[in-house]
Amino acid sequence: xxxxxxxxxxxxxxxxxxxxxxxxxxxxxxxxxxxxxxxxxxxxxxxxxxxxxxxxxxxxxxxxxxxxxxxxxxxxxxxxxxxxxxxxxxxxxxxxxxxxxxxxxxxxxxxxxxxxxxxxxxxxxxxxxxxxxxxxxxxxxxxxxxxxxxxxxxxxxxxxxx
Numbered sequence: 001x002x003x004x005x006x007x008x009x010x011x012x013x014x015x016x017x018x019x020x021x022x023x024x025x026x027x028x029x030x031x032x033x034x035x036x037x038x039x040x041x042x043x044x045x046x047x048x049x050x051x052x053x054x055x056x057x058x059x060x061x062x063x064x065x066x067x068x069x070x071x072x073x074x075x076x077x078x079x080x081x082x083x084x085x086x087x088x089x090x091x092x093x094x095x096x097x098x099x100x101x102x103x104x105x106x107x108x109x110x111x112x113x114x115x116x117x118x119x120x121x122x123x124x125x126x127x128x129x130x131x132x133x134x135x136x137x138x139x140x141x142x143x144x145x146x147x148x149x150x151x152x153x154x155x156x157x158x159x160x161x162x
Contacts, residue, residue, distance in 0.1 A: 003075070010075035017069045024065060028058045049106065053127070057102050060095035067092045081148070081155045089145040096138035103131035 002008045032055065035042055042048055067088040074082050110124035 004078045004080060006076065008076065010072050014069055014072035014076055017065055017072060021062065021065045021069065024058065024062050028055070028062065031055050031058075049110070050123075053102060053106050057099045060098045060102075064092045064095045067095070081152045083152060086145055086148050086152070089141055089148065093138045093141035093145065096134050096141060100131045100134040100138060103127050103134065107131055 004010055031051065035051065035055065042051065070088045071085050074080070074085055079085075107124050107127040110127060
């Protein structure tokens with residue numbers, strides 16, 4: 001299967017990301033409405049923090065999905081070394097660091113509020129792991145952005161020599 005162009009892997013991934021975006025927007029709106037309508041009940045739930053943190057992090061996640069749709073659209077249109085892809089990757093790594101910050105702040109708050117005898121110590125550890133994952137994902141996107149910059153530079157130099 002080819003990677004670039006119409007009827008390629010890039011085209012399939014772009015379509016899957018569009019479906020994921022639509023579902024993500026639907027879930028984000030639904031959860032927002034549910035939180036507003038059930039605020040008092042929501043405050044009694046043990047998982048309130050999880051719901052709020054997931055809701056807050058859904059916005060940067062949706063931004064990342066939009067940016068990846070743009071990247072895969074460029075790949076589908078055989079624009080692999082388009083300078084726009086660098087901008088899309090930058091927005092994505094910023095969104096990744098925002099998600100990391102959301103989970104890191106939540107982890108710190110949970111550690112400060114949790115006693116070590118508490119059975120819910122696993123929850124702050126899980127939040128910390130998610131923060132670390134998005135931190136390294138952001139770092140990976142920065143590296144990929146720099147590789148893209150070099151590839152575009154080599155492409156432009158190559159086009160000048162022909």
